[in-house]
Amino acid sequence: MSIQEKKVIIVEGRTDKDKVAKLLDEDVEIVCTNGTINVERLENLIEVFDMDYRDVFILVDEDNAGKKLRKQLSKELPHAVHIYIDKSYREVAATPESALAVALVSSQIMINPIYL
Template identity: 65%
Template sequence: MVDNEKIIIVEGLSDKKQIKKILADEVEIICTNGTLGVERLEELLIEYDLDNKDVFILVDEDNAGHKLRKQLSKELPHAEHIFIDKAFREVAATPEPELATALLSRSIAVNPIFLI
């Protein structure tokens, strides 16, 4: 069981690594590795107690990301959405200052060296 109250859901490991280095908060980051099957989503809901945590959805600005965001929105209506600029398309390709600002906008503490 995870004790963290904040959880960020991302698509892939490269997204997780990019976000993890920016964070100053204790935040659990879950990788979906693309779209989720119903069973896997149910496992995540139970394993991470997602119904009782602050959940943030941060996915790529592409078709797969939009599909995943829509799916997660249905299952986790309380989740907050963090968006990246469409110009970067992928979370992993988003410059650190951009990501830091996006995370900070949702009251997620970031290392100040990533803020311009």
């Protein structure tokens, strides 16, 4: 599989990355922004991970910081697919594995069936 065939999921933090990685049943690159980022750093991530030419998914928290980051990422990556968690969980890391698995599957990301 070439790098351009590999999907990219953008998350906010390390705990989000670890939780998502645990559920996956395909080779996906997970990129952490570590919260809101400036335009220069975002452009660098886009270039380093070749995001203009890959399937990109945005999975961030449903809080103010996450919404701000989602808006920022949308501007720079208009082709990205947005994955949403239920607002009641607020954070990706606090979302039950089964609910997170359903959200990922709905975006055609392969999940280990034990989480569904």
